[in-house]
Every structure is written in C-alpha cells, then in structure tokens.
Amino acid sequence: MGMKTGWLGMAMLLGLLVGCGDADEKAGAAGNVVDARFLADNTAWREQRKNELVAADGWTSLVGLHWIELKSHFIGSGPASGIKLVVGPPKMGMITQQDGRIFFTPERGVDLTLNGEPLKGRVELQSDRDATPGVIGFDEGKGALSVIERGGRHALRVKYADAESRTQFVGLDYWPALESWRIEGRYIPHPPGKTLTIVDVIGVANESPNPGAVEFERDGKTFLLEALGSADGPLFFVLADRTSGHGSYPAGRFLDAEAPRDGKVVLDFNRAYNPPCAFTPYATCPLPPAENRLDLLVEAGEKAYAKPIKVL
Template identity: 50%
Template sequence: MHAENTVSPSDASAAEVTKQVEQWKQGRLQRLTAPDGWLSLVGLEWLHPGANRVGSASDNDIVLKVGPAHLGVVTLAADGTAKIVLAKDSGATIDGKPAQEATLVDDIQAGENGHPTTIAFGAANFYVIERDGRKGLRVKDADAATRKHFLGLDYYPIDPSWRIVADWVPFDPPHKLEIGSVLGTIDKVDVPGKAVFKRDGHTFELLPYQEEPGGELFFVLADRTSGKETYGAARFLYAALPKDGKVILDFNRAYNPPCAFTEYATCPLAPPENRLDVAVTAGEKKYRGSEH
C-alpha cells in the first residue's frame, strides 16, 4: 500500500495533473503485478497453537496450494513465538539461504523497514503475519492464476477537478477512529486531523491515519459509486502531509484495496465517517475479474 508522487503544487495545471496521475498509474500497475505483489497471493492460513504440519499433501494441518508435499512444521508457542523446522528434502530456503530451522519474524515484528522471515520454495513463498493477536501464513506464488490471468485496471478518465486542495484541520490531541476489516476485527487508529473540502456546493470531511509515524496521510473511503462502478468495501487514497494548512486530495489516485483482487488479503473497510455522500467519479473502478 505504498504511495508515490503525491507531492505537487496546489496550482498544478490540468496537463501537470494528467501527467502526474499517468505516472502514478504506471507505478501502481507495476507494484500490483510484481512477482511478489498482491496478485501473487494464494493463501492465508491461520496457525493454531502447537505444531502445524505444512505442505501440499492432504495429510498436513495446513495444506498449501503449491510446493512440496511435506515442507516442514511450524510450531506456535504459548508466548506467540513461531518457529519452523523444514523437512530434510523440502528444497526450501529461509531468507534465501539453505537452513533447517529458524524463528519466524512476523510482519509486525519486522516493522516498516524490515522484512519478515521468508520461506521460499520454487516460485512460491510464505511469511508470518499477525492480525489482532492471531498469526497466519501469507502464501504467495509468482505463478498464481490471479497474476497470470490479470485483466488489467480500469479507471475513470483523469479529471483535474477531482484534484482538490482541501483545508487541513489538525486535532490536538489526535482523535481515535475505529477501522473495521474484512476479517471482522476492529483497529483503533490515531487521526491527526481532518481534510475539509467543498464539492457541488456541499462540504465534506475525510479522516486519515498514518500507517507509520510521520508517514503520509492514508484515507480509507467510500462514496456513492461504491458497490456500483467502484469496489464496494472501500478505496484507498494517499496524500502528502499538510502544508500551509492545506492538503491535496487527488481522487484520480483513489485505488482498490488488495481484497478487490484476492480473497487472501486482510483489508480495512471504510469507516462511517469516510463514506462520502457524493459520487467520486475519479480513480480506479471495480476490477473486471473480481468474483467477490
């Protein structure tokens, strides 16, 4: 969920807006379709306490769609530590190196700039993620059907009028906002302020949070196109940090969460506060290949 090229002058011309959005769209497509991008997801398997036998054979506790029949055993200790012992003939690597066993660093422990311990086998791999106290294996395969048969992204025509210079109203202290997820979990996030803007004679507000301290503003939003022309659960939008009391919302860069493309992602849902009573006819449309 990385953003790029979000900083631009508030008086950008239509031609500049179009050029920047086109560049952003190219980067968006590259990230999505990368060998380890969201289209490569083929599994999200939750670990149970104790030993979890992992592999593609049906007699495993966790049956993978890809890989050796018996890959190894992942043991989840009472303190939340996960360790793996690979089968002797698995052919798998741990962080790119031949090894027999390791403690598995999950995505939360790794942090924004680190990397979770990755177990690779052929064109596939997995690492541990933690969500709401549960730990699971996020399984990726560069040869996944969702990646090999990707149908492309559809967008509304770029509309410079949807690049909006909004007023920024800071909150001190930050407000709390509840963000639900497709898993049914609820996260409480800190909202540093709100973006306020006018459209069609009406005033609207959006509440962002930051995925990392000092990071860009991240908006999870829905609008009157949601569930019709655009993905129903939410769309994502990043914005550069406020400057001189203004924040730039370029809805031409509103895009679908990973859940629009795969059932194995854990996406946030648009909170009620960010459900706009207006049709945002800009940005990414619903994915043609979506079955959910």
C-alpha cells in the same frame, strides 16, 4: 502504500500522452480541459500502480491465508499436511506456536530459503508486525510464505508468482482523469495520540493513529475525511462513496496524500485505488469507518476490477 512520481521530461511526456487511454481522450473531447503535464503524471502513476500489483510478490500473487490454530501444524501441498497449501512441496515442514512466538522446522531435504538465505534448521519467524518479517522462499523463488498477526492471532500468508490471479491479470479501469478531482482541503489536526477504530474484512478491530481530518468542498457541499498515519508524514484514507458497489469496489477504496503543508492537504481522487481484497480473497483489508462514508458520487480514480472469466 503511497506511490510518487516526479515531473517527466518533455520527450517522455509525449510518449506517455499517447497511451493515456480512451477514457481520458473522451474527457477532452467532451470539453473538459486537461493539462498535459497533469495527464502525463497521472498516466505514469497508473503504470506504477499496475506494476506493483503484478510484481512477482504483488497482491495478485496472493494464493493462501491459513490460520495457525493448534500448537503445531505440518504444512505442505500433500494430503498429510495439517495446513494444506495449494502450491509448494508436498511436505514443507512444521509450524509451531509457543507463547505468542512462531517457529518453523523445515522438512529434511527440502530446498527452502529464509529472507534469501538457505534455510537448514529450526528458526523463529517474525510476523508482519515486527521490524524484519521472515519470508520463506520455495519452488526456486516462485513461492513465498510469511506470518501475519491480526487481533492476537497468527496466520500463514502464501504468495506464488505463477498464480492465475497474476498471470491472467486483465488490467485496471479508471474514470477519466480530471484536475477538478484534485482538491485542496483544509487540514484539521486532532489532539496528539488520538486513534480511530478501523475494522477489517475478517472482523478484527484496530485502533489506528488518527492525526487529523481533511475538510473539502465539492459541488457546493462540504465533506470531511478522517486521516490515518502521522501529521508529519504521508496521510492514508480508507473511504467509501456513492460509487461503492456502483462502479467502484463495493467495500471502498484507498487514497494517499502528502503531509499537511500550511494547513492544507491535496486530495487527488483521480488516484483513489482498490484495496488488495479486490484482487484476492486472501487479503485482510481495512474497511472504511463510518466517518469516511461520503454522500458524494466520486466518479474518479480506479473502478471495480473485472476479474477474468474462467472458461470451463
């Protein structure tokens, strides 16, 4: 989930600085010295973050999560469907589960694809836990249907490029970007094979690889964050702090970091970002473990998403 940007050329740097946003300008006016390169790099990160969210298959396009409960379900947007989709053909086909495997048989005459190729007959759909997940395309590529597995159960995930949550996306809001929130911490490795229990919003608990923790200081106090991932790769944090529900998303935020180097890890809280659940009710986001609930006011990074107001 990490997003990396390289150093920008001076010509691009000037252009990015123009669009840094009122909040960052106010931070400078308040006497906080912000390095131009840091500010430009952070602006580019924010732009990439937004582009990923509003991509045709980004999280803002997610419109459905349907659990596969029976041995077989007819699926489609029509009234006769056992699993009724909010988009797509009235009759799309039949989903079957057998011995933990999921199969799909398309309705005759419906124009569908599987991973970009024409879909004509019965196929097995690999889930998001497999090496090559199967994605069924419909409505000339606007729609995408796939299988996810959570706690031994399977569900259909539906994305649609014309979803209101995508077409009416109102943008992201951030606290001012400050270098003081880019903190170098001490990496504390755990014994090989250690895991941490992570519970998601649908109540499923998973044992996630927990290679170590990062100890850091802020406002004269010491804090600890447990990392997910692997010690020789990027680290991932699910955290909450005193802004959760008071400026930032109530269920917590995510943070990415580079692999430890010389026993150090840089935590850039300016790049703390909302989980997919902040934008759609159909995601299955992990929740912060008790170890990562900080008694700290992290006024940095992404604020709670202000969803558009529907006019009746």
